[in-house]
Each structure stands twice: as C-alpha cells, then as structure tokens.
Amino acid sequence: MADSTLPVDRPMELPGDLPGEQPGFTWLETLHTWVTTVDHKKLGLMYIGYALIFLLVAGVEALLMRVQLMVANNHFLSPEVYNRLFTMHGTTMVFLVGMPFIIGFANYLVPLMIGARDMALPRLNAFSFWMTALGGFFLYYSFLGAVGLQGAGSAPDTTWWGYAPLTERAFSRGHTMDYWALALVMSGIGTIGAAVNVIATVFCMRCKGMTLFRMPLLVWLNLTTAGLILVTISPLTAAQIMLLIDRYLGGHFFDSQAGGSPVLWFHFFWIFGHPEVYVLVLPAFAIANEVIPTFSRKAIFGYPAMVAASAGIAFISLGVWAHHMFTVGMSAPGNAFFVLSTGLVGVPTGIKIFNWIATMWGGKIRFTVSMMFAVAFVAQFLLAGLTGIMLSMAPWNWQLHDTYFVVAHFHYVLVGAIVFCIFSGLYYWFPKMTGKLLSERLGKWHFWLFVLGFHMTFDFMHIPGLLGMPRWIYTYQPGFGWEKWNILVGVGAFVQGIAILLFSFNMVRSYLKGAEAGPDPWDAWTLEWATSSPPPPYNFAIEPVVASRRPLWDQKHPEDPDWRYE
Amino acid sequence: MSSHEERPEAPDGFVALPAPTAWPLVLAFGLLLIFLGVVTSAAISLLGLVLAVSGGIGWFGEVLPQERHELISMEAHEFAPKSTYRAVSRIHIDAQHRAHLPVTTPSVTAGLKGGVAGGIAMIVPATLYGLIAFHSFWYAVNLLGGAGVADWTNPTMAQITHFRLSALVTAAVIHAALSLLVGLLYGATLPMLPRHPILLGGLFAPLLWTGVLHASLSLINPFLDQKIHWVWFVVSQIAFGMVAGWVVAKQAHIRTQQYLPFAARVGLETPGLIAERHQEGLDQRTESGEEGR
Incomplete structure (x- = not known):
C-alpha cells in the first residue's frame, strides 16, 4: 500500500511572487496578470465570474418577459423585443452561464483534486476561456451591430435552438442569425478545447496512488462530461456552418422550398441539444457527489455504481434526441424507439438518486447552506425527472408539445437541479477560492427565498401549460384561465431575483469582510482541502501521495483509514 | 502521470510553472475579428487573420524548442489535518435487514390467480353502479369497451346502457389482460412491501393509480372523464386491490x-x-x- 502521508505547503510571500495579489501593484499590472494567466485556478475563477455576470443579464431578460406575461393583453414589450429576449435568455443561460460555470468548476477543482499543479495544457486552457468569453461578447454585440428588420438594437430572435427555416435569410434578414451562429461556433471551439484539456489532465496528471477508481466522483463526472462534449458539440458546430452556407453561399440544407429540410436542422440541433442537458447536469451531480458525503459525514454510497451510472447516462443520452421531435411526424417505430430510450435514462438516474439518499441515511447531517441546496436539488431533480418521463411518452408529448408544461419541466432541470447545485458548489468552494467563508445567515435567507421563488415560478408554470398556454407567445387574450397562474409565476421570478441579488451581496461582503476559512473549513476529505485557501500558484509544494478515495480521511483517522476497505 | 517529471529542474525552494502569456488571447481575438468580418467588412477579417497568425506564431514560440516556465518560490511544510469528529461510529445493520428484499416471492401462478380473483371482484361494484344509476347491466362494460373512441364517438345514453357485442368483447379482452398483468405485478411487488402488504397493495396502490387517472383522463379522453363516477370507480379499484392482494399473499411463496x-x-x-x-x-x-x- 502506498504511503498515506500528505505533505503540503504554504507559499512564501515574496515580493514579485504573486504580483496580482500584492499591495503596491497598479490595477493595470493586476489586470495584466489575469489577462495573461495560464493558471487553472485563475482561469476557473474567470469562467465562474463570467458566468455570474451573464446569469444576472439572463435573469434581467427573464424578469422582463415575466412582467410582460403577468397580465393579459400587455404591451410592456413589443413582440419583436419579446422574441429577442427569450432567444437571448435561452442562449445565454445554456452557453454563457451553464457551460462556463461547469467548465469553471472543472478548471478550478480537477487539478487540485487529483494532486496536480495545473491542467495538462495550460495555454490551451487560456485560449479556450478567451474563445468562450469573446463568443459571448460577440453574441451580445448583435444588439448594436446586427441590423435586422427592426434596425439597430436587433438581436437573434428565433429561439435558442434556431427554429429552422426561420433562420434562413428569407425570414431572418440582416445579421442577427449570423451573430448567433458565429458566436456559438466560437464558444464551441472554446468548449471543445476545455474538454480536451480535462481529458488530458485526468489521464496524464494524477498524483501517485491516484488510480482511476480512487479519483473523486467530481473528477469522474467531469471526465464523462468532457467525453460527451467532444461528441455533441461537433454536430452543433457542423449545423451552424451549414446554416452559414445557406445564408451566405446559397446553400439549401434547411430550405424546404429548394429541397432542403428543416427537420434535418432539428436532428442536428437536438443530437447536440439533448446530451447538452447532461453536459450541464452531470457536473451538477458532481458537485452533489462531493457536498452530500462531506455534510453527511459518510463516504459516498455505491461509488462504482455512481461511476457506472454516470457513464450510462452519457451513453444513453446520445440516443434520445428525437423525443424533442415527436410532433414532426416520425414513423411509429421511430417514436417507439425514442420513447423507450428516453425512459431508459431513468434507470441510471434513479441509481444516483437512491445512492445520494443512501449516503445521507444514517449520517450525521450538517445542514449548512451548501448542503441545503444539495438536498433541495435531490428532491427537485426527482420531480423534474418525473415530468420528463411524462413528456417522453409520445401521446402525452403530442398534447403538451411547445406549451408552458415543457418550459416548466426543463426549468425544473436547469434551475431546480443545475442552478441549485451551482449554488451548493459556490457555498462549498468559495472558502477555498477566496480564503473567506460566505455568511451562512445571509446564505439561509438566499436559500429560502430562492426555494420559495423557484417553486412559485416553476410549480405553477406547469398549470398554464396543462391548460394549453403555448410558449413563445408575447401576450394572450383574457379568459383562458392563465392570468392568475402567470401572476404567481411572475411574482416567483422576482423573489428569485431578490434571492440572487442577496447572494451577490453576500459574495462581495464576505470577500471583503468574511471570516477566515482556513485550509479545511468543512472537515472534508479530498485533496483540494489539503492546501491553503486560496491555494498557492503551484497547488502542492510536494506531490501528494494517496492510498484511498478519501486521502484526508486517512490522515485524520489513521486508526481507521479507508484503504483497508477499498 | 509523468508530467511533473517533465518539468525542468527548479532550484531548491522554487517550482517551475508555465509562464503567463498573452498569445492565446491574441489568437482568440484574431479569430473573433475573422468572424466579425463575416458580418461587417472583409478588412476586419483580414486584420483578424493577421492577429490570429501572429498569435499562433507567438504561441509556438512559447513551447518550441522548449516550453517557457517561470520560477515561483515556495515553502513546504507539514500540513496536519485534523477532524472535529474524533470518534468513528458504524451503522449497524442487523441480520434481518435484507429481509426487506424479496427473498421469497409468490409464484407466477399466484399473481395470475390474484389477478383473476381481483378482476372478478371489481366487476361487482362496477356493475352495481350501472344497475343503480342507469338500471343497466351494460353501462360499465360499454364504457370500458370503447364508448367515446374510434368509430363509436359521442354515443347517446341509450346506446351506452344497451348491449353491444363489440363492446363486450373489447371490454372482456381489456379487463382480462389488465387484471392478469396487475395481478402479476402484485405478485412481484407485494413481497417488497415490508409491512401491511394487503393494505398497501389493496388500498394505497389503487388510490394512487386512480388519482393519476383522475388527473389525466380529462386530457386523454374527456368523454370517459364525464361518464365515470369516481367514487364508484375508486370502490371497484379497491375491491380489485384488496382481493388480488389477499389471494396473492395467501399463496405459497418460493425462494428468489x-x-x-x-x-x-x-x-x-x-x-x-x-x-x-x-x-x-x-x-x-x-x-x-x-x-x-
């Protein structure tokens, strides 16, 4: 058995060592260190900061839409602006919030958790970040530069999945869709670079003793996600290039009047689009996999099953895309295949939910804010999965396709699962990233307000969907029974907005005045807690040596180390 | 796992890390301008190309012939992790714990027998409702047998309360198939219910599926939704569940x-x-x- 001692380090605070963090350096010098950095931790923080900024932007877009829908026959927004807002909200949340968050966490945590000093390809890492970041700014520049039918101030307006053939030049004049397609190509290049880097890092940079089956589950899930990204971003990029060929070179891939097929676009997009849900949710699971055991004071239940379930979800997710297309008129065997394959996702997902519950069972649970978000995630993800199973049934889907029931379902996944896990992860690793603890008192206000707002918004959003309210409509006539539900949904959205503002305040205040975290504030077991908070540029002065999945447990409990049982 | 060894030797107290560089940003910005030129002007794309090529060359210069590193000073010291929880306790599981798994199960025939018995039992309240409310033996049969669907849309009450052979055949097939399948399901699941299997399988399960049906039938078939009396429906489902559960539970079990x-x-x-x-x-x-x- 390998030596289980774990020598770690503290940086010498010499002048010139950490220029960005030393007094006496101008803000330009500080900015220079961040702009030119190839350090995985700084890049991870930049990803997360970038995602937080766009979370606020997308949140404002959502609030504007909810104001518009709170009453019938409202003219707060014009139909054109409303179309742009829901397109930009969706695109932003998926590509500029969800992806940067998960890549940011992976960047920051994967090297630390496997005992490495950096990512395998640090310059590619910087390039990937800048491609993603510039792609986002490029997309938003369309508000200024994309002169469409409506003149200046235009922006993409054909839904976040580019509803073909609306995206063709005949229906989308100007350059709005070009900005959309090119921005996604740019951020796609960045995402693929990040995925390659995660895979190379996991396979090449693990410290001594860190076998694949001793890696923390967060690392396993990010490895799985990286593999999934490589497979799924490619068809999206191909489709965007085909769209640009249609728009610029007279191609007809998606032009039904010239022999093309919009359904081809649907296939290309959803071959990317549905696995994308798992690209976002697997790293969210990864956060829960670390938070729940730490605050239950128990090792994760069923580690091998969790790894297998993650790989299973990734694999199955590649064969379910056409459940987004039941209404296009597929053949009966086609419908049956995608109903069954979609239902199959429930098996590995169910394994995960049972294992999280089994991890908590009998544990000495500490309800920190991070744990509260993780527990809420488990319950809400279960509900999201149940409505997902309902929508995976073709006849049910025919009834409810493109209604607010679908919107409520996927927001239950994207907010109820992914955003909740991101908050859980931020409360958990903020002390490691900054050296300061987030205020638990403000955090509990944030949690309860966000839970209240989330359930007001997305529980009640199912009902107008069942009553037939279509998505994408900018206003509606009174008398359909939708008004009261839309008022509740709108109020809930504002409660969520207040919660997120409170969280932003908590982050700033805690960073400036928060309590010192120390290297290991949660009494945790993975390697990132074996170095100072924040970690020095080199992470570990001496390469760690591990002998089990919980190296710090072995250190803290030498009388009962894990390696005896693994 | 050899990457650490590939880095150049650093003097004592220092570590060699990849040096910061702006070239990846220059390359990314060049690509941005190339894309921006597509929607604005070819001149911007040209500028972007120049920047991208410069960025690529600069990047190559960073890694060839040797990767550029910078020395960072460090100080190693022992980290002594401590837990606030000194005692390690174990969760004790008694020997009977796994008995909650189906270590025994009714045979397939027990499930079939339960399904048959339950199916017969639920006919009684269903038919009773038809007799009391509509003085008809055939009301429930016709509803199950296709009233309101396919070629028998919008039937009158007189039609629903009178004998119709196709409806009888259809209802018999549906009722027999569902009864047998649910009976089999009871046979498989009742051993997993640790306590009160008949109560859970006979009362709660029928209430559960009736609730689901009640909530969704108005969407699936509004006609049927209007014609069903839900109290009597619940009574007939519970009759099925109690009888099927009782019959299954009384059958001899086999080891799994x-x-x-x-x-x-x-x-x-x-x-x-x-x-x-x-x-x-x-x-x-x-x-x-x-x-x-």
Whole structure:
C-alpha cells in the first residue's frame, strides 16, 4: 500500500511572487496578470465570474418577459423585443452561464483534486476561456451591430435552438442569425478545447496512488462530461456552418422550398441539444457527489455504481434526441424507439438518486447552506425527472408539445437541479477560492427565498401549460384561465431575483469582510482541502501521495483509514 | 502521470510553472475579428487573420524548442489535518435487514390467480353502479369497451346502457389482460412491501393509480372523464386491490435467487459452491452485513 502521508505547503510571500495579489501593484499590472494567466485556478475563477455576470443579464431578460406575461393583453414589450429576449435568455443561460460555470468548476477543482499543479495544457486552457468569453461578447454585440428588420438594437430572435427555416435569410434578414451562429461556433471551439484539456489532465496528471477508481466522483463526472462534449458539440458546430452556407453561399440544407429540410436542422440541433442537458447536469451531480458525503459525514454510497451510472447516462443520452421531435411526424417505430430510450435514462438516474439518499441515511447531517441546496436539488431533480418521463411518452408529448408544461419541466432541470447545485458548489468552494467563508445567515435567507421563488415560478408554470398556454407567445387574450397562474409565476421570478441579488451581496461582503476559512473549513476529505485557501500558484509544494478515495480521511483517522476497505 | 517529471529542474525552494502569456488571447481575438468580418467588412477579417497568425506564431514560440516556465518560490511544510469528529461510529445493520428484499416471492401462478380473483371482484361494484344509476347491466362494460373512441364517438345514453357485442368483447379482452398483468405485478411487488402488504397493495396502490387517472383522463379522453363516477370507480379499484392482494399473499411463496451466493447469481461456474455453503450454514446476507461500512 502506498504511503498515506500528505505533505503540503504554504507559499512564501515574496515580493514579485504573486504580483496580482500584492499591495503596491497598479490595477493595470493586476489586470495584466489575469489577462495573461495560464493558471487553472485563475482561469476557473474567470469562467465562474463570467458566468455570474451573464446569469444576472439572463435573469434581467427573464424578469422582463415575466412582467410582460403577468397580465393579459400587455404591451410592456413589443413582440419583436419579446422574441429577442427569450432567444437571448435561452442562449445565454445554456452557453454563457451553464457551460462556463461547469467548465469553471472543472478548471478550478480537477487539478487540485487529483494532486496536480495545473491542467495538462495550460495555454490551451487560456485560449479556450478567451474563445468562450469573446463568443459571448460577440453574441451580445448583435444588439448594436446586427441590423435586422427592426434596425439597430436587433438581436437573434428565433429561439435558442434556431427554429429552422426561420433562420434562413428569407425570414431572418440582416445579421442577427449570423451573430448567433458565429458566436456559438466560437464558444464551441472554446468548449471543445476545455474538454480536451480535462481529458488530458485526468489521464496524464494524477498524483501517485491516484488510480482511476480512487479519483473523486467530481473528477469522474467531469471526465464523462468532457467525453460527451467532444461528441455533441461537433454536430452543433457542423449545423451552424451549414446554416452559414445557406445564408451566405446559397446553400439549401434547411430550405424546404429548394429541397432542403428543416427537420434535418432539428436532428442536428437536438443530437447536440439533448446530451447538452447532461453536459450541464452531470457536473451538477458532481458537485452533489462531493457536498452530500462531506455534510453527511459518510463516504459516498455505491461509488462504482455512481461511476457506472454516470457513464450510462452519457451513453444513453446520445440516443434520445428525437423525443424533442415527436410532433414532426416520425414513423411509429421511430417514436417507439425514442420513447423507450428516453425512459431508459431513468434507470441510471434513479441509481444516483437512491445512492445520494443512501449516503445521507444514517449520517450525521450538517445542514449548512451548501448542503441545503444539495438536498433541495435531490428532491427537485426527482420531480423534474418525473415530468420528463411524462413528456417522453409520445401521446402525452403530442398534447403538451411547445406549451408552458415543457418550459416548466426543463426549468425544473436547469434551475431546480443545475442552478441549485451551482449554488451548493459556490457555498462549498468559495472558502477555498477566496480564503473567506460566505455568511451562512445571509446564505439561509438566499436559500429560502430562492426555494420559495423557484417553486412559485416553476410549480405553477406547469398549470398554464396543462391548460394549453403555448410558449413563445408575447401576450394572450383574457379568459383562458392563465392570468392568475402567470401572476404567481411572475411574482416567483422576482423573489428569485431578490434571492440572487442577496447572494451577490453576500459574495462581495464576505470577500471583503468574511471570516477566515482556513485550509479545511468543512472537515472534508479530498485533496483540494489539503492546501491553503486560496491555494498557492503551484497547488502542492510536494506531490501528494494517496492510498484511498478519501486521502484526508486517512490522515485524520489513521486508526481507521479507508484503504483497508477499498 | 509523468508530467511533473517533465518539468525542468527548479532550484531548491522554487517550482517551475508555465509562464503567463498573452498569445492565446491574441489568437482568440484574431479569430473573433475573422468572424466579425463575416458580418461587417472583409478588412476586419483580414486584420483578424493577421492577429490570429501572429498569435499562433507567438504561441509556438512559447513551447518550441522548449516550453517557457517561470520560477515561483515556495515553502513546504507539514500540513496536519485534523477532524472535529474524533470518534468513528458504524451503522449497524442487523441480520434481518435484507429481509426487506424479496427473498421469497409468490409464484407466477399466484399473481395470475390474484389477478383473476381481483378482476372478478371489481366487476361487482362496477356493475352495481350501472344497475343503480342507469338500471343497466351494460353501462360499465360499454364504457370500458370503447364508448367515446374510434368509430363509436359521442354515443347517446341509450346506446351506452344497451348491449353491444363489440363492446363486450373489447371490454372482456381489456379487463382480462389488465387484471392478469396487475395481478402479476402484485405478485412481484407485494413481497417488497415490508409491512401491511394487503393494505398497501389493496388500498394505497389503487388510490394512487386512480388519482393519476383522475388527473389525466380529462386530457386523454374527456368523454370517459364525464361518464365515470369516481367514487364508484375508486370502490371497484379497491375491491380489485384488496382481493388480488389477499389471494396473492395467501399463496405459497418460493425462494428468489437472493438465497444463492453472489457467484451463482451472476452465473459464474462455481461447482459445489451452493452445497458447500448450505453445509457451512453460511448466509450471503450476514457476510455483506459484516463488511458494510
């Protein structure tokens, strides 16, 4: 058995060592260190900061839409602006919030958790970040530069999945869709670079003793996600290039009047689009996999099953895309295949939910804010999965396709699962990233307000969907029974907005005045807690040596180390 | 896992890390301008190309012929992790714990018998409702047998309360198939319900599926939704559940494969294993219980 001692380090605070963090350096010098950095931790923080900024932007877009829908026959927004807002909200949340968050966490945590000093390809890492970041700014520049039918101030307006053939030049004049397609190509290049880097890092940079089956589950899930990204971003990029060929070179891939097929676009997009849900949710699971055991004071239940379930979800997710297309008129065997394959996702997902519950069972649970978000995630993800199973049934889907029931379902996944896990992860690793603890008192206000707002918004959003309210409509006539539900949904959205503002305040205040975290504030077991908070540029002065999945447990409990049982 | 060794040797107290560089940003910005030129002007794309090529060349210069590193000073010291929880406790699982798994199960025929008995039992309240409310023996049969669907849309009340052969045949097939399938399901699931299997399977399960049906039938078939009297419907479902559950529970149970050792369950060739384990009086349950942490 390998030596289980774990020598770690503290940086010498010499002048010139950490220029960005030393007094006496101008803000330009500080900015220079961040702009030119190839350090995985700084890049991870930049990803997360970038995602937080766009979370606020997308949140404002959502609030504007909810104001518009709170009453019938409202003219707060014009139909054109409303179309742009829901397109930009969706695109932003998926590509500029969800992806940067998960890549940011992976960047920051994967090297630390496997005992490495950096990512395998640090310059590619910087390039990937800048491609993603510039792609986002490029997309938003369309508000200024994309002169469409409506003149200046235009922006993409054909839904976040580019509803073909609306995206063709005949229906989308100007350059709005070009900005959309090119921005996604740019951020796609960045995402693929990040995925390659995660895979190379996991396979090449693990410290001594860190076998694949001793890696923390967060690392396993990010490895799985990286593999999934490589497979799924490619068809999206191909489709965007085909769209640009249609728009610029007279191609007809998606032009039904010239022999093309919009359904081809649907296939290309959803071959990317549905696995994308798992690209976002697997790293969210990864956060829960670390938070729940730490605050239950128990090792994760069923580690091998969790790894297998993650790989299973990734694999199955590649064969379910056409459940987004039941209404296009597929053949009966086609419908049956995608109903069954979609239902199959429930098996590995169910394994995960049972294992999280089994991890908590009998544990000495500490309800920190991070744990509260993780527990809420488990319950809400279960509900999201149940409505997902309902929508995976073709006849049910025919009834409810493109209604607010679908919107409520996927927001239950994207907010109820992914955003909740991101908050859980931020409360958990903020002390490691900054050296300061987030205020638990403000955090509990944030949690309860966000839970209240989330359930007001997305529980009640199912009902107008069942009553037939279509998505994408900018206003509606009174008398359909939708008004009261839309008022509740709108109020809930504002409660969520207040919660997120409170969280932003908590982050700033805690960073400036928060309590010192120390290297290991949660009494945790993975390697990132074996170095100072924040970690020095080199992470570990001496390469760690591990002998089990919980190296710090072995250190803290030498009388009962894990390696005896693994 | 060799990357650490590939880095150049650093003097004592220092570590060599990849040097900061702006070239990746220059390359990314060049690509941005190339894309921006597509929607604005070719001149911007040209500028972007120049920047991108410069960025690429600069990047190559960073890694060839040797990767550029910077020295960062460091100080190693021992980290002594401590836990606020000194005691390690174990979750004790008694030997009977796994009895909640279906170590025994009714045979397939028990499920079928339960389904048949339950199916007959639920006919009574369903028919009773038709007789009391509409003075008709055929009301429930016709509803189940296709009233309101396919070629029998919007039937009158007179049609629903009178005999119709196609409806009888359809209803009989549906009722028999569903009764047998649900009976089989009871046979498989009742042993997993640790306590009060008849109560859970006979009362709660029918209430659950009736609730789901009640909530969704207005979407699936509004006609049927209007014609069903839900109180009587619940009574007939509970009649099915109680009778089917009781019949299944009373049948002789057979052992499941949970009694077999793991190697035998996964199909490994283990000659003599089962006999040996019986002789030694070992039980797979106690083994796994001892090793659980």
